[in-house]
Amino acid sequence: MRLLTRPCSQYSLPILHLALILAFLAAVPALPALAHSPSQPDFPQQVSSPPPSAYFNPNEDLPGAVVANSAWTTDTRNSWKTSFVPNERMRFFASISNNTTAARTAYVRMYRSGPCQAGNFWSGYKTIPAGSLSFYVESTAQNCPGTYTYTVYVTYNGATTSRQAAFTILTAGSVRAVSAWTADVHNNRKSSFNQREKIRFYGQVYNTTGLKQTAYLRWEHSGPCARYVPWEGQLTIQPGYSSLPIDQIPPDACKGTYSFTFTVFYNGLQTSVSVPFTIR
Numbered sequence: 001m002r003l004l005t006r007p008c009s010q011y012s013l014p015i016l017h018l019a020l021i022l023a024f025l026a027a028v029p030a031l032p033a034l035a036h037s038p039s040q041p042d043f044p045q046q047v048s049s050p051p052p053s054a055y056f057n058p059n060e061d062l063p064g065a066v067v068a069n070s071a072w073t074t075d076t077r078n079s080w081k082t083s084f085v086p087n088e089r090m091r092f093f094a095s096i097s098n099n100t101t102a103a104r105t106a107y108v109r110m111y112r113s114g115p116c117q118a119g120n121f122w123s124g125y126k127t128i129p130a131g132s133l134s135f136y137v138e139s140t141a142q143n144c145p146g147t148y149t150y151t152v153y154v155t156y157n158g159a160t161t162s163r164q165a166a167f168t169i170l171t172a173g174s175v176r177a178v179s180a181w182t183a184d185v186h187n188n189r190k191s192s193f194n195q196r197e198k199i200r201f202y203g204q205v206y207n208t209t210g211l212k213q214t215a216y217l218r219w220e221h222s223g224p225c226a227r228y229v230p231w232e233g234q235l236t237i238q239p240g241y242s243s244l245p246i247d248q249i250p251p252d253a254c255k256g257t258y259s260f261t262f263t264v265f266y267n268g269l270q271t272s273v274s275v276p277f278t279i280r
Contacts, residue, residue: 066106066128066156069095071163073150075179075273076138083168083176083271084141085208090167091136092121094152098128106156110137114148114169145171168269175215175237175266179204180273182260185247191277195253199277201230201246203262207237216265219246223258223279253279 074091075081084090092112098104109123122137142148146169153162170176183189183200193199201219218232230248250258261274 065100066096066098066104066154067161068152068154068163069097069132071095071150071152071165073165073167074136077179078136079179080274081178081272082166083170083269085170085174085176086141086143086145088141089138090141091138092150092152093134093136094154094163095132095134096126096128096154097132098130101130103127103129104156106154109153109155111151111153112148113151114142114144115146116142116144141169143169145169168271170269170271173209174269175205175207175209175213175264176269176271177203177262177264177273178206178241178271180260180262180275182275182277183245187245191275193277193279195255195279196249198247198249201248201260201262203244203246203264203273205237205242205244205264207239207242210239212239213237213266217244218263218265219260220263221250221258221260221277223250223254224256225252225254250279255279 070093072093073081073084074093076089076091078091081090092110094108094110096106096108105125105127107123108126109120111120112118121139126133126135148167148169149164150167151162151164153160179202181189181202182191182193183202184193185198185200187200201221203217203219205215205217207213213236214234215237216232216234218229220227220229220232222228228248228250230246235244257276257278259274259276261272263270263272
């Protein structure tokens, strides 16, 4: 077999061209690395046990956009109430404001402290719609008399806000306000009245001492025009439940929403129950 060969000079031009190209590339400076855009933060793909701040985008939300608005306690009919007997069912309410234009998720913690123990009794993530959200957790009053503090904490966007409310667990044997409502003169419960219509304001007292007791009672209501006290003074309260009415045509009754509060003072303790009513 005949082997074909070429002189080395035939390859010298291509080799020279390649050498020139490699020399040119070596002389070109390296391009700088691209800077990371601050508008594209590196969020983890998965978060286990996420902190409260994991539920916000710093490019969209402002600090304090979702905050604790108010806290209060009620009975199981959602009537505002601040005193309870041991083992009575009670509700802890929280109101949260969302000042953005879309639903947001915040971490909510309900905390109770008092004479016997302190700690969280509920915590978790809540989706708060634009505007506000009110919700409650129902629990049982502890068998430990004294004054307690209920605090709701809301954590969002790395910031925590809180609101507090005080409530009392009574000792066995007391006289206290347990309910309040409004009615017409025929004792039909109602919460909306015409101007100059007579309103019957009911307050209910619970005497657990087993004996007649003297307590100081007050009926009052407030609204768009003024605050009125139809009656207050000492009364003898029979054992058990007593429902006590006071009739009044509110003077200068402006149209609007009012609040009727029934208060009982007994043995150095004040208990109150409030309900709304409307004059149209």
